[in-house]
Amino acid sequence: MTLFEIDNVRKTFTNGEVKEEILKGINLSLREGEITALVGASGSGKSTLLTIAAGLQPTTEGQVLFEGKNMTNMSAEQVRQVRASKFGFVFQFAHLVPFLTVEEQLMLMLDVSETKLKKHEQTEEVNRILKLVGMDHRKNAYPSSLSGGEKQRVAIARAIIHKPKVLFADEPTASLDSKRSKEVMLLIRDLTKTLNITTLMVTHDEEMLAYADHIVKMSDGLILQNTN
Amino acid sequence: MNLALKEIKKNKVRFLILGSIVFLVSLLTFIISGLANGLSQDNAALIKDLPEGQFYMNEDADEKYNLSRIDSELQNELLHKEKNAVAFSIQMGFLNDEADKQQSVAFVTSTDSKLFENVKPGEIILDSSLKKAGIKVGDTLTNNQFSGEFVVKGFVDQKKYSHAPVAFINMVNYQEIYRVMEMQMVFVPDADSSHEIAGLQSFSNKEFLGTISSYSAEQMSLNMIIWFLVVISGMLFAIFFYMMNVQKIGLYGILKAIGIKTSKLFKMIWTQMFVITVISLILSITLSQVFNMIAPEGMPFSLTFETTMQLSLVFLVIGFIGATLSGLQIKKIEPLQAIQQGEA
16 A cells, blocks of 8 residues: 655755756655665765655655645644654664653653653553663663664664654664664564554665665666666 | 753753853842942932932922022921921031041931931931940030030931931031021922922932932942843853754754654753753852841841842843743754754
């Protein structure tokens, strides 16, 4: 079932009098529970496409349909609500809140997504997800005492704690070594399959493509290849 | 989840520094305010202790009470019409004690009234600060313009004028010393500015205090320092939170990306400002009140709890404005910017 529909999306940036078209009419569908990897050289437009799909920047032309609703017509507050409750984010850097413990990072996300869980249910859910990402033994630790891999695991846990429909991952393994990268990708794949989360991921690392269901190769603002 | 308190708990030193600065600035403000109030009492307690009403002086006196002479007929008419009105005069002068030591005083005389001390000819009632100079009840004091002697009949507390202790004397003795028959002013309690009298200029209590040149100059300087300190504390908040916010732009961007409301980030700053200011103010209020109790007797210091509360409220409002101004940059933060930046 198609969850996300990117329909003829164009994006142009204006720098003074110079106009640069980054996306030149992209059409892409994301199916429920599948991992789609966006690959391509720097400047090919893959990160711009991901951020437009995630509602972090507007399109110049075209539309983004999520669960049949046109996100390009939504107000900023409506987009924020979708991001908070339906989307999860993992970035190149973990970007954890430095003054919150691992457990509190996840509690914050439940708070932001306005989940209807009671306090004890929230604690149970946090413990369950931390166990799932193998971080339950560090739940009282602050980010400053975690390794890069551990931070990224917490970031993934934060991204899925509120049961999002879509996970956006922008170079999630770029700051990790090869061993940690594989661990993180395995984790993303297992979680998305277990929890039926649709994932859109940007990566430079060809080794990571082995974990994707679809590979979309981009070049110069256009999709060159869309393979299963 | 209370992000504000969690951040304070994790970054104690950073917030302790801000708190210490707010504590020191507010303490300094309270102390200067106490001094301003103390000096104001020292300068014009005689006038400040009077109830609200209207002061009248001669129109030709150019708003200088010591140049004013109220016509006796007009004065009698006014005192007859206004039951509680009182005519009075103030002049700076000297008294010689029994050891012939000169004491600077403000001679005050008035018509019969409950608002001023009534003394018989040859008697004098002094401000209690003169006790420290060794003067006691029954002593005889002299003045080189006065043919007789003054017998000290008693003392009154906190009656000062122009930083000098007040000496209440009878009208007859005053007229002899200063060789004037007319009184300088008439005070009508409970009257308002609509109560005009031909040939006389009227002043409210506050306006009259303003005509005492040393009083207005002194209070203006001290009040300027107080408000300067209040503004500095507001700027401190704005600068501190601005610098903290600059360091946290990446974090705020990520929080916005995951869907946190901008209003929640503002609430976080306001809560931090409120917590830091309230703790700092509690400490500075306590310390300034302790100082109020132990301040040396000769120091003109008077800090009421009401004044402290009013200034505290101003500190909170200024802190709120400072924190809000610094928070305006949060509104401008784009989540995308933060994502494209490295780890904060």
